[in-house]
Amino acid sequence: MSLKSLAFGAAIAALSTAAYAEPVKVGMITTLSGGGAGLGLDVRDGFLLAVKQSGNADIEMVIEDDQQKPDIAVQLADKMIQSEKVDVMTGIIFSNLAMAVIPSAVAQGKFYLSPNAGPSALAGAGCNPNYFNVAWQNDNLHEAAGAYANSAGFTNSFILAPNYPAGQDALTGYKRMYEGELAGELYTQLGQNDYAAEIAQIRASGADSVFFFLPGGMGISFLKQYADSGVDLPVVGPAFSFDQGILQAVGAAALGVKNTSQWSKDLDNPTNAAFVESFESEYGRLPSLYASQGFDTANLLLSAMEKADVTDADAFRAALKEADFASTRGDFKFNNNHHPIQNIYVREVIQEGDIFTNKIIATALENHGDAYAADCKM
């Protein structure tokens, strides 16, 4: 109800016409219920905001909730391809769902624009001409954290992540850039909420810094417990645990923590300033990393629609590849594997009045691609 009427409303309310009259049907599968819903809501809202602002009436949206369950996502993808006959798909938040849906969707000739997940299997030998990642390859932010650790002079890091593929990729990504020694390397349980045992090991390890990747509630739990443990080694991590949506839940425990991100609220470019302001006035909350990714994804699609007709797949693909749109992150272009080449920044968690948020303090990696692009024959 709410989702669909909002989307259709946005499409119908818009009055201007695009250069090409052929409408594009977009199927968005994202997580709108359950524990991971915050991420999906932000991607969806960012995307719809861009569509609304464009005034382009030729986008028809179909939005569905995957409940963060891979089998539901597969079923919805079947529905969108077989019944709704969408042209472009987008929206998936979690890598495991992405792996379940994307290979088969692009094999059936659909375009897929990823607003969040970037599993390594789709960046290297498994890359596909119809698959474009508008967020990052999964390793990127971890690599940036490793690069930052070098510049901050860390030489003995303790690193931890959940024991699942994205967690293993995270530690691999960090180690790819980090040049110091490891004081310890731990895999925790996925969904674990008590880190007393891990913090005790950090305390005993003699490390000079901690890198962690614990998305969602796991990160909140870890940070609260870490702040209270009396261990005060510097902490660095990817932006996922320090994003606008969850920072308020972590509170003062996160203050001063360095995290790496390709986007930040205070990134200084006109597109971003306008985006932050309009998102806040439209939805009454500050945008997150995910919202910016949703917004950029929609603008990429809109830019391609200006140049080519979606029924002409080759032309449309070339138009997407140009990435001729104003990104909230400033410079943005696609690598040969259709993953971003972009700057990744170091942010610090600060307090502005009652609100916890991030500010950029340095650039960790400039014009960074990913380690898998060389394996992509495309």
Add this chain to the structure above:
Amino acid sequence: MSERSFNALVLLGLIAFPLWALWADEPFLITLATRAVILAIAGVGLNIALGLGGLVSLGHAAFFGLGGYAMGILASHAQMYDPIMTAPILIEGTKSMPVIWLVAIVVSGLAALAIGALSLRTSGVYFIMITLAFGQMFYYFAISWPAYGGEDGLSIYVRNGFPGLNTLVPIQFYGLTFAILLIALALHWQIARSPFGLALNAARQSSVRAQTVGIAPFRLRLIAFTISGMITGLAGALFADLNRFVSPTMFSWQLSGEIIVFVIIGGVARLFGPVVGAIVFIMLEHVLGGLSDYWHIYLGALLLGIVLFARGGIIGLIAGRGGHG
């Protein structure tokens, strides 16, 4: 309406609906029907333990998941031309459905035998909690064991094959699953009528009385639990093939809960209970899910209503009480 004619109506619907969808060129509706049929098979499996044996298993997702992983592991090795093991004997992956099904049935049957042998030492509420806990054990293992994708699961790019059929055509795959559902139903029907089934029923109603006439409830229940696990495991393999994907969520306890829900919405111990339950569940998911972000609230309220006010499930409402079979 008698239960028998209602069942005939359900079967007719399961034949007519996909044919109509084929005619109307709505392949997704066929996929949706396939999903309902596969979940119904899982429910028929559970119904043998739950309906005939009175064993409330809250861990049947373990068998469903094992069946799924049997498919995923065999097919992923086959698609990479990488044998599963080379020593002491060479075992290769396969893309053939009958072989995969056999493996799925054997593996989930062995697991059911082991879990059953442990948990059937207890009964009642212990049994519920223990089966739940064993299901979780498989879930955590599947998440944290990296060899087969862990949390990410395994993607199979092309659906496995069945001799003489093109399983990629939705209606053909549907026909295959429908045939298996019929076989599972026939098996349930046979068991319910056999001396074994009658003894099982006697043990369900009064364990003590059954023992006095020389029936050993433990063995009967273990056999029923194992058969039940085998059928649910087969459903898991089919489900994995439908999605061309397996992941640890197939082991999740919510799935165990949903399989119970199918059985109860339809009517416990009714032959067609799980079939009706699965169809209704899929329809609800499809309709309610489109209405609201918070559709789980309505689903919960509906389930609550059925438990509190419509004992005997939908078939009980339509066909009246009694007349089990």
Add this chain to the structure above:
Amino acid sequence: MSLILLAEQVLNGLQFGVMLFLMAAGLTLVFGVMGLINLAHGSLYMIGAFAAAAVAGATGSFLLALVAALAAAAAAGALVERFVIRRLYDRDHLDQVLATFALILIFSEGTRWVFGSFPLYLNIPAWLSGPVMLPGGIQYPMYRLALIGVGLAVALGLYLLINHTRLGVRIRAGAADREMIAALGVDISRLYTVVFALGAALAGLAGALVGAIQSVQVGMGEPVLILAFVVIVIGGIGSIKGALVGALLVGVTDTMGGLLLPPLFALFMEPSAAATAGSALASMGIYLLMAAVLVWRPLGLFGVRT
């Protein structure tokens, strides 16, 4: 591995254990007295945490937040008992499982509807934050020590309540013989409401206490619920003493497994494989413990055949 680390981990196991005990005590009480299996017990834990976060956010007082958690969970428990659970006492376990499964769906999505999809903020009060130095040079968070204290105090309180009060007599009588106690003129339906609300309040307290060091989010109750099931299966269903022993066993096993298994595997495997294999086995540790107890004593350590 140093002795200090080991000692710290034992404390962590204890702390985890007593929080599990708060959950398990309510479950086992409800089962012992009413014969009811309640899957929605985890939802009451979640309600406690959300109530605490909301009140702490509005008033800034952690103690008020704890009171709110107890009150909200007890009230939710009493309401659910009055309108739903009461109809289930004379049903079989199957109906109870399904109805309480439905309650989980309603509570989880309802909470998300009211509080939104993002986790809430709840933190340790200033007067309990930071580490303390224990004898032997162990640095340990004061809040976790306080949790151990609260958990043990609740255990003692429950022991006194059940063995030395009129309510306790009725609870024991209800567990032993349901018809008898009704015949003696005790208002059985009120007793049931009180017991259910008591169990709910304990779950709510656990949710609020743990919520301060973990993430307060929808769905936080279910993993704890399943662990609490394992606890009472090990301890023996219906036995408060069993719940305490089972909870401590599970807490210590889980903590120690995660600490000891990966290095143990590293003795004969390469480090990264040992880390994953060790963690995989550690995640199954408590279930293996449960299986072992079942083989040895099918009714749990302190279970009695009813």
